Amino acid sequence: MPSRSKNIAYLGIMLALAMIASYIETLIPVFVAVPGVKLGLANAVVMLLLYRKGWRTAVVISFLRIVLSGFLFSGIVMMVYSFSGAALSIIVMVLLKKSGKFSVVGVSVAGGVMHNAGQILAACFFVENAKMFYYLPVLIVSGILTGAIIGILAGILIKRLSQF
Amino acid sequence: MQHKNSIIRNDIFLILVLLLLSAAGFTILLFTRHAGKNVEVFVDGQMLYSYSLSDTVNEVINTKWGENHLVIEEGKVFILEADCPDKLCVRQKEIDKNGESIVCLPHKLVVSVTGGEEREIDAITK
Numbered sequence: 001m002p003s004r005s006k007n008i009a010y011l012g013i014m015l016a017l018a019m020i021a022s023y024i025e026t027l028i029p030v031f032v033a034v035p036g037v038k039l040g041l042a043n044a045v046v047m048l049l050l051y052r053k054g055w056r057t058a059v060v061i062s063f064l065r066i067v068l069s070g071f072l073f074s075g076i077v078m079m080v081y082s083f084s085g086a087a088l089s090i091i092v093m094v095l096l097k098k099s100g101k102f103s104v105v106g107v108s109v110a111g112g113v114m115h116n117a118g119q120i121l122a123a124c125f126f127v128e129n130a131k132m133f134y135y136l137p138v139l140i141v142s143g144i145l146t147g148a149i150i151g152i153l154a155g156i157l158i159k160r161l162s163q164f
Numbered sequence: 165m166q167h168k169n170s171i172i173r174n175d176i177f178l179i180l181v182l183l184l185l186s187a188a189g190f191t192i193l194l195f196t197r198h199a200g201k202n203v204e205v206f207v208d209g210q211m212l213y214s215y216s217l218s219d220t221v222n223e224v225i226n227t228k229w230g231e232n233h234l235v236i237e238e239g240k241v242f243i244l245e246a247d248c249p250d251k252l253c254v255r256q257k258e259i260d261k262n263g264e265s266i267v268c269l270p271h272k273l274v275v276s277v278t279g280g281e282e283r284e285i286d287a288i289t290k
Contacts, residue, residue, distance in 0.1 A: 075249055077229065077270050106175035113182055127209065127272050134263060137189030144182055 011053075015061050015068075018045040022069035037142045040112055040150050042069075046090070047108060047154035048161065055094045062086050080126060081119045088118030104158060105151035112147025113140055193263075200262040200277030203241050205234065208272045217241070217260065217277065229271040241266065241275060 021041035028039065042065055050058040066086055070079030093111040096102050102110070116139035124133070205213040207227045215221050221236040232253060233245040242258040243266055253268035265276035 075270055077272070078250075081269060101171065101174045102178065103171050103175050106171070106178050109175070109179055109182070123267070123269060127206070127267065127269070127274055134193065134265060135267075137186040137193065140182055140186035140189070144179055144186075148179075 014045055015064055018042040018065040019069050026073050039146050044150050044154045048157045051158045081122045084122030085115040085118035089115035104155040108151025109144050109147035113143030116143045197261045201279035204276055204278055206274040227271045227273055232268055232273055
């Protein structure tokens with residue numbers, strides 16, 4: 001069945017793209033010195049998959065992206081935070097998308113904020129210090145901003161890559 | 165399929181709710197913050213060191229995961245150097261208020277300022 005191999009190739013490319021996005025992100029200097037503030041470029045790929053291939057594919061690629069880029073760039077400790085953030089973010093994005101009440105940008109904004117909230121939860125748990133919530137207001141604002149940017153980007157990707 | 169305008173309205177509503185949450189958080193932080201007294205260093209949830217904010221400290225803290233060079237001078241706390249990959253702890257601004265903390269996630273290190281006088285508002289109302 002050619003469509004099966006086509007699908008595998010497509011997902012391979014998407015995984016590679018998500019990893020490149022993770023790598024590019026390590027090169028971008030962070031402007032706010034708060035742990036967890038970043039653009040979340042890889043989420044544009046995850047959103048593209050969510051809208052084009054369904055949530056299962058999005059979850060699998062997101063999981064693989066975190067494992068691989070964790071070993072390659074960010075380190076194993078940071079991987080735990082990424083997992084926690086990505087899990088919460090994907091759950092909320094899937095639900096909001098299913099509700100049909102929000103645009104790509106809205107879904108992405110919620111995802112961005114939830115990603116940060118998930119990371120704080122993980123940090124509270126692993127660093128065992130509830131003071132991490134001190135960062136939450138800043139991280140909500142940064143989540144809205146980066147979520148909106150990524151949402152616009154993902155919207156373009158979803159439209160342009162519709163033939164694949 | 166919902167009407168496009170209602171989707172945009174929902175998006176804006178979502179963003180406003182989030183902004184409101186964040187504003188509430190900022191307000192709470194603003195009203196509960198005051199000059200701190202002690203500096204506590206936690207690694208992996210255990211308090212390892214405790215200093216007074218008025219001390220002058222220049223020490224390298226070894227954790228299982230790496231080193232962070234802690235400095236306390238003139239009532240302010242910051243991390244001078246660290247061998248963590250992201251260096252966010254070094255780039256966080258110096259802290260001196262109760263409840264503020266510097267966090268190095270890769271090293272599971274938290275430096276936080278605690279104690280200190282009451283909030284100004286309480287002092288005034290008394």
